[in-house]
Amino acid sequence: MSIISTAGLTVQFGAHRALDALDVHVESGVTGLVGANGAGKTTLMSILLGLRRPSAGNATVLGLDPVTQGAELRARVGYAPERNVLPEDMPASDFVKHLAEVRGMPKDEARTRASDALWLVGLGEERFRALGTMSTGQRQRVKLAQAVAADPSLVFLDEPTDGLDPVQRDEMLTLIREISTNFGIDVVLSSHLLEEVERICDHVVALDAGRLVADGPLAELVGNDEGVTVELVEVADRPDATAAVLAALRERGFDVRLHDRSAAFDVVADDADRVADAVRDAVADSGARIGRIVRRRRRLEDLFEGARS
Amino acid sequence: MSDARILDRGYRAYEGSRSGVAGAVRSVAWHTVRSILGLGRKGRHKVFPVVVIVIGFVPAVAFLAIAILLGDFGDEVRPEYWEFFNFSVMAALVFTALVAPEAIVRDRRDGMYALYLSTPLTRPTYLLAKVIAVAGTLSIITAGPALLAFLGYTFQGLGPEGVVDGIWVGARVVLAGVAISVIYTAVSLGASSLTDRRAFASVAVILLMLGLSLATALMVDAAGMTESLRLLDPLGTPLEIPARLFGNRTVEYIDIGTLPVVLANLGWLLLGAGTLVYRYRRLAAV
Known part of the structure; x- marks a missing residue:
């Protein structure tokens, strides 16, 4: 009640x-x-x-x-x-x-x-x-x-x-x-x-x-898996690799959100496995290197992001 | 020194009855009385209340002491009950200007107002508690000396004859004291509701009560303007209530009828109360 x-x-x-x-x-x-x-x-x-x-x-x-x-x-x-x-x-x-x-x-x-x-x-x-x-x-x-x-x-x-x-x-x-x-x-x-x-x-x-x-x-x-958090490692001879990864992911329709205080970014979608596959492909195509990739948990701030977008 | 501590005092559910709005009003009124009299507070908070009590009761006590020591010194010299109200006017003014504003100004300043309104109290019942506290305490100052005289005269054999007459005199003394107190309280709290600073409130009350009193006296006595202007005096006009209740008129108001006196007092009451209510209706609680 x-x-x-x-x-x-x-x-x-x-x-x-x-x-x-x-x-x-x-x-x-x-x-x-x-x-x-x-x-x-x-x-x-x-x-x-x-x-x-x-x-x-x-x-x-x-x-x-x-x-x-x-x-x-x-x-x-x-x-x-x-x-x-x-x-x-x-x-x-x-x-x-x-x-x-x-x-x-x-x-x-x-x-x-x-x-x-x-x-x-x-x-x-x-x-x-x-x-x-x-x-x-x-x-x-x-x-x-x-x-x-x-x-x-x-x-x-x-x-x-x-x-x-x-x-x-x-x-x-x-x-x-x-x-x-x-x-x-x-x-x-x-x-x-x-x-x-x-x-x-x-x-x-x-x-x-x-x-x-x-x-x-x-x-x-909050709390359900909803995509991944990715941190890329900069590669000296691939200065545009990160931008290429972000562009590729956005091109495939994923919601990509950059973190304010780090080089990491979130790729948001309902199916975390599908997101992970897409990130892997985009990284491989761009020549960038993955420093860290973890399952992302939906947080309260996403509710506000969703409401504003 | 022992390191022992009580770890669990056992917070419990409460199944008993609650006193509701009446209990809340009673509690806030009593707390306010204690606060304005400085009870349970540092010594400096007791200065004005003590000053008020001293200047309020000293003249009455002096007259009574003379009456007791010298016996009956004649109706010509002995003040009547209603005249004792004039003895305490300065005490009432000090209380109204310097002590009473504390009753509401402090709550707004230190956050108690918001907390009170999160209890069963509403704005009207909160203000009722404050008026009861201030007018109740002020009644001791306004009616106290006359009641003291009533008791003193009675013990001297100079008081009313018979129980019925005694009750009638006592009732008029109390009624007059309460009426004066309620009007002074309304004016004081009305002015105090306009500011969050006690000092500003005190200045506003002094200007309103003493300033208007002096101004009307000058206009009538020095400039020869109409006697009715005395009704604009919020300090003196309420003091006409005991005189009229005892079938007399003070020298200043001798040419003014009782109805205008009643209406003028009602006007001051409504002006003060109206300002107070208007201000608090617009005051956000949370």
Whole structure:
């Protein structure tokens, strides 16, 4: 059963269409809401939280209508905003406890759960420290703690790894995965980093300029073999060999994509074996040499490439 | 030092009841009261609240002390209940200008506003919690001295005669205090909603309340313009409420009828509340 579904969801800001007739279905688990900055992720989240009315279409979250049952819905969800500003002089434990109370917890229960949530995110020892003295990584964890402290059915996390270094990012992603796996809390994670979403999400909703690019289980959208990645070795007396290989492959109708940061390129098609044969023939004809050839896995960015082409 | 750590505190599901919107309003209101009074915060946050309480209650306490020490010093000298509201006007102004803006400005600045709206609170219920907190705290300052006088006079045998009369006096004192507080709160929060800087909000409130009060006084007393201009004074006009409730008129408003006073107070209330609601309707939550 879908925990979130939308039908024809549209948001119009004057002449700008922030969301364009989205039909989205999100299943239980960790869902990545992915897209570049300005793709409409935060707008979609604000609608799903009942904080903004759509211009057209409708949505249901946990079986509730965010427009008419917003307060009831928000009692059952947690939310961690992207903005990294928190009350400077407030101890983390007071901050989490207060928000748990606002989400309906009795005072004593809120105090206990605030402590538990801060231990859960690895800030047990630091829970009495003022938020203003904490690092960006610690603040991100506090935001996560307040989102889960009131035992929500679903949490929305807006760019939870923003401002984190690679190690902190890994730890945060692991923590988010554990929250879903160990405690049965569904997670909608907004991110502009495709690699994060590929790493921990079960489902993906990909947006590009307000339009739905893809929606479904990650395993179905990415991961299947889809062509090969090739790296050619330059040969001194064949300066045009690489260009000849690329031209030959394109001539045979293959989608050839050059990598930004290396001499490698992807040759994309449904049948990896057929692609490999074509690459072999093209390389042999041109006199180039293959440095590396591996099966290519379809990645989330291909969905965006496909949508734009 | 031990290296021992508690590794698993056992995050649990919660099966109990939740307090819903009413609980959220209560929690935010109480948190706001603590915040504006500086409770649980560093000493510097307690300075203005302490100043307000001191200047609000000192005159009332002084009069009561004199009444207790010297006994009944005559109706001519002894202030009436409604006059005690004038003693606390400066305290109310300091609170309205310097303390009350903290209630909403801080939330917008430090991200709490977005977090609050991700809970069962909506914009109207969030603002309701803030108004309850500010007006409730301000009521202690506006009605407190008069209530203190009420108790002091009663213990001295100078208060109302009989329980019914006592309840009637007490109710009017509380009603007047709450009415003044709600109007001052609306004006203060309305002005504070226009900026994210507390200092700017304070200046705006001072200019609006004290500035208009002085301007109308000059126009009427110095320039000889119509007395009705006093109704444009958002600081003085609400103070006419207790006087009218106790069947009196202050010297400044003696030629102005009760209906214009009521309408002017209603106007200030609606102007402040309207500005506040308009600003927050346009303020993005997420």
